[in-house]
Amino acid sequence: MIPAKPVSVGLRGHLLHFLSDPSLTGSEALQSFSDGVLLISKGLISAVGPYAELSEAFHACDSQYHYPGRFILPGFIDTHTHFAQTDIVASPSPSLLHWLEHYTFPEESEFARTEHCHEVAHFFISELLRQGTTTASIFGTVHAYSCDALFQAAHEYDMRIIAGKVLMDQNCPKTLRDSARGGIEESQALIKKWHGQARLRYSVTPRFIPTSSAEQLRLAANLYHDYPDLHLQSHVAENADEVAWVKRLYPSARSYLEVYRDFGLLGARATYAHCIWFDDDDRTLMANTRTAAAFCPTSNLFLGSGLFDYRAARAAHMIVGLATDIGGGTSFSMLRTMHEAYKVAQLTGLTLTPEDCFYLATLGGARALGLDQFVGNFQVGKEADCVVLNPESTALTTRRFQKTKNLSEQLFVMMMLGDDRMIEQTHIQGSPKLDQD
Numbered sequence: 001m002i003p004a005k006p007v008s009v010g011l012r013g014h015l016l017h018f019l020s021d022p023s024l025t026g027s028e029a030l031q032s033f034s035d036g037v038l039l040i041s042k043g044l045i046s047a048v049g050p051y052a053e054l055s056e057a058f059h060a061c062d063s064q065y066h067y068p069g070r071f072i073l074p075g076f077i078d079t080h081t082h083f084a085q086t087d088i089v090a091s092p093s094p095s096l097l098h099w100l101e102h103y104t105f106p107e108e109s110e111f112a113r114t115e116h117c118h119e120v121a122h123f124f125i126s127e128l129l130r131q132g133t134t135t136a137s138i139f140g141t142v143h144a145y146s147c148d149a150l151f152q153a154a155h156e157y158d159m160r161i162i163a164g165k166v167l168m169d170q171n172c173p174k175t176l177r178d179s180a181r182g183g184i185e186e187s188q189a190l191i192k193k194w195h196g197q198a199r200l201r202y203s204v205t206p207r208f209i210p211t212s213s214a215e216q217l218r219l220a221a222n223l224y225h226d227y228p229d230l231h232l233q234s235h236v237a238e239n240a241d242e243v244a245w246v247k248r249l250y251p252s253a254r255s256y257l258e259v260y261r262d263f264g265l266l267g268a269r270a271t272y273a274h275c276i277w278f279d280d281d282d283r284t285l286m287a288n289t290r291t292a293a294a295f296c297p298t299s300n301l302f303l304g305s306g307l308f309d310y311r312a313a314r315a316a317h318m319i320v321g322l323a324t325d326i327g328g329g330t331s332f333s334m335l336r337t338m339h340e341a342y343k344v345a346q347l348t349g350l351t352l353t354p355e356d357c358f359y360l361a362t363l364g365g366a367r368a369l370g371l372d373q374f375v376g377n378f379q380v381g382k383e384a385d386c387v388v389l390n391p392e393s394t395a396l397t398t399r400r401f402q403k404t405k406n407l408s409e410q411l412f413v414m415m416m417l418g419d420d421r422m423i424e425q426t427h428i429q430g431s432p433k434l435d436q437d
């Protein structure tokens with residue numbers, strides 16, 4: 001039983017959100033109120049500003065939450081993850097294709113059992129909330145029921161998520177194979193049932209080029225273009241062996257990404273994880289088609305896949321979001337993911353600012369997923385999903401925080417030293433979702 005949403009909610013604390021991309025607009029991008037108030041009416045933001053101006057309205061709210069010394073940010077947005085890989089996080093493997101064969105495919109086979117789908121979906125959604133992640137673009141398995149279970153679990157918390165059943169009709173174990181047409185029919189049934197219901201959206205989900213026949217890829221593109229607001233998610237150019245495999249399958253294609261282009265699988269609301277083994281023509285193609293990249297630093301480091309070249313992506317005006325890629329990724333935490341993204345960028349000749357990283361994890365992620373009309377910042381009218389960060393979550397962060405000289409340094413300390421312990425509360429449409437000790 002979901003308790004009814006309070007009509008009006010007020011949140012008070014150090015409010016912080018982005019109005020634009022700080023790499024383009026500099027300090028104007030960030031709006032911050034050190035003693036700020038967020039007013040929420042029926043789950044939507046109705047006002048944001050300093051407490052001095054909104055104190056009367058704050059105290060008139062049906063529910064009031066005061067977080068002194070805490071930061072209140074828009075909820076984190078994870079642009080690429082796999083709920084069915086929750087239980088294989090931290091499985092050692094030399095590389096992607098070995099990982100798929102030895103861990104991913106056996107684990108995903110377990111999702112033929114409906115009770116397993118429910119149990120993992122509930123854990124996964126709870127873990128997102130515990131980490132301050134309020135929106136994610138999520139892969140199911142090939143089993144349509146895996147998506148039903150995931151959507152049900154997210155719906156219980158009123159979350160805005162995107163998900164899809166994996167399309168996979170070749171080059172995988174028989175138990176995980178659909179058929180070109182059957183996979184599309186199952187996707188259509190899921191779209192009818194879930195897409196646009198409450199805050200849920202469907203994403204057409206071919207795993208990657210090698211595991212779908214040409215017919216399945218063609219049908220997937222048709223399905224994606226049949227609806228004006230459907231999403232699409234897949235993987236591209238993650239690992240050198242994978243790129244070579246695609247070259248053998250499509251020898252006349254100039255690049256891996258161009259195989260997707262030739263099938264009609266690039267465009268707005270399409271998100272591709274990794275994008276490591278790209279050249280500048282690929283980056284320009286991503287930008288020109290408004291296709292987004294999901295930057296998955298912990299996964300890319302863990303599987304030794306390579307370094308995402310964010311400097312080159314930025315130069316090409318690619319749309320980029322940040323992602324955990326559980327279970328190739330090693331953490332559900334978007335703070336940890338920012339931390340690793342910073343290090344990867346360092347190795348590719350780009351020093352990201354903390355503002356860049358928090359933008360990527362909030363408004364940047366919303367833009368990458370094509371959801372920025374709903375979430376990503378505190379603009380009036382948007383859905384009020386927020387995370388409350390406690391900078392004094394450990395003895396070390398408490399000590400280090402006392403030495404910080406400005407807001408930028410405080411953000412840097414939080415993303416370099418923070419983890420799930422820093423998440424004090426997660427609000428979905430104004431309502432707190434974490435039990436307090």
Ligand SMILES: [Zn+2]
Nearest residue numbers: 082235273325
């Ligand atoms: Zn992935």
